[in-house]
Amino acid sequence: MARKTVANHGNWNSPITQDLVTSKTKKLTSPRVSRTTGRAYFVESRDNGAMAVVEVVRGEVKEVLPAEYAAGNTVYNYGGGTLDALRDGRIIFSNAEDNTVKILDPDTGKVTDVTGDPVLRYSDFSANDKSDWVLAIQEDHTIDNPEGTKNFIVAIHTETKEVKRILQGADFYYPAEFSHDGTKIACIEWNHPYMPWYGAKLYWASFDAGTVTNMTLIGGGLLDGVAEPHWGPDGTLFFCKETANYRQIFRLTPGCKSAQQVTLRGLETAEFGELPYFNATSKVVAIDLDTGSWQSIAPEDDVSQIQYDRMTRLSDTSVVGIFSGHLSPETVRIISINDPSSSKVVRKSVDHGISDKWIARPEALSIRASVTAPARDIHGFLWLPKNPEYVADADALPPLIIVTHGGPTGHYGPGLMFRTQYFTSRGYAVFFLNYHGSTGHGRAYRQALWGNWGIIDADDTAEVAHHLVSAGLVRAGAVGCTGLSAGGYNTLQSVSRHPDAFAGAVDVSGICDLDSFNAGTHKLEYNYTDALAISELNMSEADKKKRYAERSALYHVNQVAAPLLILHGKCDTVVPMNQATDMEEALKRRGKDVALVKVDHDGHMLDKPTSAKIWLDEEEKWWRKTLL
Incomplete structure (x- = not known):
């Protein structure tokens, strides 16, 4: 056995490079299968970040969308589902460049226009197996502000190109879906001031020639969360609904x-x-x-994380989906229900050639709060340093990076991400925090954030730092925190509420001032700030502004001790740039250590390959400065 090189944590060499993490890793999403032809497709990123349409052919893949087009849209600002397979095997998709709707013939590469308008956006298509109608979400920006933007469910006729608004009146819609025989639809709607997991309602309706009738409420409403309706072949409607603390499966069979x-x-x-x-x-x-x-039909090494719209039926005995596992990065995989051992990998997000000996495994942790009230369990995943060629001194402990997710109603899973392994293979420990408010741990855990945003989630971050230091797993005085979007807000709140807990921080697209954010955000999250930060009914505007200030790091910069790096996209329409510049200026006025990197030609997620590389490079330099 070769002797390992002794070196300080953070100074280990690794084959997991910045290029591997940022430009050589594909984004994979939206698997779709035509129920009439059996042809299967998914969407993956090209080298320039644009999204291509790829077909699965006998277990192999080929790109079918001409390079001058890219799948994508900006519905709800984040973008929704981009395509569906028509009954004849062609593909209907939203074109990212202009938000138009087009049809692709995957055999010839011919693309034809269906509909489009500069103020209209389309997403989340559902093709009818028996006719030329397709359902979609349409977003109208004729009045381009949160109150004026309107959303609809429309029916698009792929031959006549007629577009009919068949459902309207609600503030938001989740994707509508046709039944297998094409005679019914199911859809979910919700309204301000609620979010879908709190106030969504599920309906079904009859459909004929572009018209819906017999709208029937199936379930939903306040504290009766419903989600993800899907039709079975026999006309049964399956959906999910919260019972007590957890979301379970329900079915409505024909005639019931x-x-x-x-x-x-x-x-x-x-x-x-x-x-x-x-x-x-x-x-x-x-x-x-x-x-x-x-x-269970997939081992955790292959499948332990599935995000959003990433699995669908392929045949009576198989599914196709995009999964990541403890040892597997995101992968398009066909899973056989009857013989899981014969499951097949169709596409890997990265052809890395990295041996498993470099890959740190996650450990699920539940940490009992011991510093802040109330008494509670906090959940997340810990990756400790791993490198087959390096070791630190026997008594040395690694620095820790705590990463908090966006949303804030979201979560992190334990799937392999090479961005995490970039740091663990260099000698850092990484903790993905699912703070109170996260999904995946039941309704009570998720709703614990209501009225407490900026308090309990930041306290959770400090509790993790305290616990892992006290347990002797990481080095005292070498803990950093970071996050994107709501995770950036958490980062700012954490370092202002708990200045002694963190040696450095990296805020990405974060919020420093809830009042100005709430006034300038987009429709989807308009009113969300009130629900998260204010629990009292009928609070006066003056008291609301006071509460916002209490929960905004901009007004507590004197308490910030950790050096702070801020990264923000110049084209961010979710969290405006002033949230970054205001925080930078306030810290500079007080002589604090702060740096702001404005990223050109990118928005909220900083997910273009060039942006992702800037982010990773700047973040690593900041950790070297503050944690090493």
């Missing part, structure tokens, strides 16, 4: 007036649907509806 829960022994505390997680870890399970029995 009320839905029944699918009881699954052993999964009573699992979250299904758009929160398909058990303690924030994803599983793929096959359920026998006749017996109520189930079995």
